[in-house]
Amino acid sequence: MVKKPVVSTISSGGYLQGNVNGKLPSLGGKEPPGQEKVVLKKKITLLRGISIIIGTIIGAGIFISPKGVLQNTGSVGMSLIIWTVCGVLSLFGALSYAELGTSIKKSGGHYTYILEVFGPLPAFVRVWVELLIIRPAATAVISLAFGRYILEPFFIQCEIPELAIKLITAVGITVVMVLNSMSVSWSARIQIFLTFCKLTAILIIIVPGVMQLIKGQTQHFQDAFSGRDASIMGLPLAFYYGMYAYAGWFYLNFVTEEVENPEKTIPLAICISMAIVTTGYVLTNVAYFTTISAEELLLSNAVAVTFSERLLGNFSLAVPIFVALSCFGSMNGGVFAVSRLFYVASREGHLPEILSMIHVRKHTPLPAVIVLHPLTMIMLFSGDLYSLLNFLSFARWLFIGLAVAGLIYLRYKRPEMHRPFKVPLFIPALFSFTCLFMVALSLYSDPFSTGIGFIITLTGVPAYYLFIIWDKKPKWFRRMSDRITRTLQIILEVVPEEDCHKL
DSSP states (O other): OOOOOOTTEEOTTSSEEOOTTOOOOOTTOOOOTTOOOOOOOOOBOHHHHHHHHHHHHSSSHHHHHHHHHHHHHOSHHHHHHHHHHHHHHHHHHHHHHHHHHHHSOOSOTHHHHHHHHHOHHHHHHHHHHIIIIIHHHHHHHHHHHHHHHHHGGGOSSSOOOHHHHHHHHHHHHHHHHHHHHHOHHHHHHHHHHHHHHHHHHHHHHHHHHHHHHHTTOOGGGTTTTOSSOOOTTHHHHHHHHHHHHHTTTTGGGGGGGGBSSHHHHHHHHHHHHHHHHHHHHHHHHHHHHHHSOHHHHHHOSOHHHHHHHHHTGGGGGHHHHHHHHHHHHHHHHHHHHHHHHHHHHHHTTSSOGGGGEEETTTOSOHHHHHTHHHHHHHHHTSSOHHHHHHHHHHHHHHHHHHHHHHHHHHHHHOTTSOOSSOOOTHHHHHHHHHHHHHHHHHHHHOHHHHHHHHHHHHTHHHHHIIIIIOOOOOHHHHHHHHHHHHHHHHHHTEEEOSSOOOO
């Protein structure tokens, strides 16, 4: 019998390997009975898949973004159209990803599909920007919303101190990281609970809004398209705000390898989730306008709180708590999914090898989870996060558009590929065109921010040649890298995945 390598040995790649329990084998040389392999297990059921998608999409966006959409469309009617169109476009993108996810059964989402279609350089650039800027900044932004809303009931009569918000935010980020490091099952269970909290928060707004409509409160819908006309400069920004609120439909594809029966679960989870979210978002915006005029909405920094104060009286204090839980759910779902992107990129050799290792007992990609913590903390206590996200929002939609365009390419390049779920070709064509059109318009309407984002993205090209292609690195650098990897393995108790990934 071939023994499994033990924790105290060093593999040829310079890292430690070991059995699941992290213990030396018995003196008889036999493996302990019932020993499991160190792999990421398939624990994502249909309900957990739905909770990942809904729980990640519904964050602070629907409670904040209505202002940005209305500001850039100019009228109530046009803003509702944008919300509906963004929902349909997100569904088209999600359906395209359902085909990609059931055809290419690897975790990693955008990164994996771009790697499969366009090769390693664009895929590396995508994960480079995601790791260094996009994900830490996005996590910090949604976490700041969590910190602000969780403190809202305690500072009713005065302004919340910025330092208090950041300290509570830092605690929230740490809790999410610990949770995702400790257990896949518990992270998924908490995500299901938080998803129900999100849907409750939406219903708290929709139900009173429907009651207002029944009472005939429709004055803000009269002449719904009157007001400032939408301009070609404003529409792409309105789409960005709307699509930002819907962002998250792609996260289930980041954990494909952990989904039970992905050929059925992924498409079904996507369709159910997007139907619920789109209906909820449109009805929530309708509910806002039953009570708040367009002018008042533009003056509000927290539309949901303003709405609840008007209609719900003392119960309005519960709304910030529900919004905070909603933000926490987005933090949890985002960290859970994106850590798998880093895990897969490391497995492909595009990130340090420590990120592709798994905890010997918890069976979680511990290094890929906690690598976000210091980067997010730096973002949290640094400059203007919202400007940074504006710089890089174009990069997200550029690469998503490329990934969906890759679906069309694969249809012609590899027609024999097994496709358990197949969408009509016009769906990926329309979605990828819209993404690339938005990116092009953003270059026209906001050349400064988009230009900075473009430059930051391009830094991935020299980084690729320096860290990936250049294989004649000095011996001292290689020795130091191996020593750091081994030390981190011992501290974190992680080993490489034991069995090879199979398509």
